[in-house]
Amino acid sequence: MTDEAARVTLKTSGDVAFARQAAAKAMAAIGASTIKSTKFVTAVSEIARNAVIYGRGGVISFSEAGAAGQKRVVAVCTDRGPGIDDIDRAVSDGFSTGKSLGLGLGGAKRLVDRFEITSSSKQGTKVTLECGPR
């Protein structure tokens, strides 16, 4: 069962900062360790920024999953942007169409316990990040 805990609309770099705050709060609510929280918030920052820069803006929602005592945080970020042609290439380190480092998707994937991405030119991009407390 998942209960949505927070939702942040992503249009500007300020919204990305709000998404980071919501992510930190969600991790605190499940009693996450500092390192887990730091990793998850960093991953959220990368994905939320991508939605703003490449996805023409989007929404990120946070919820809890799992039974009491083993709760995890799930973030789902969706946008209605142009989608990603070649997801494998986009997730690989060093690929960027934005003249930046190209470490956001690959890095986010390494930082969380579960990473899922789907994308199409019609529906835009959806990234799911899930992380437990330790």
Place this chain on the structure above:
Amino acid sequence: MLDAANPIPMMTINGCIIVAIRDDLDDQEIVSLQDRLVEEVAKRNAHGVVIDISSLEIVDTFAGRMLAAMAQMARVMNARTIVVGMRPAVAMTLVELGMTLDGVETALNADRAINAIVSDRSNKL
């Protein structure tokens, strides 16, 4: 007062600019900090920059790239940049991101960073 154009206090001691970055700057604020820092190095003819990131809970690829760029620009202007106060969880996360922060020197705290810069300077003089 903190305002958008001038969000972060900077001071210069002994030719060394010291900046303490406030937590959760957005990308635009980071870019304007970078601009200001470069201006400040030129204006004060500084030979060192100490950037305290102890209040930063996370450093993502954007912030990391900006730190590296600030260090690089300062170097072009003959100033040495040292980043201090990086939290252990931040350092671990940067490694997993694959960010190497090339050319960014780090030190445990501002005292050590300033000492390193000042003694380096007196050796050169």
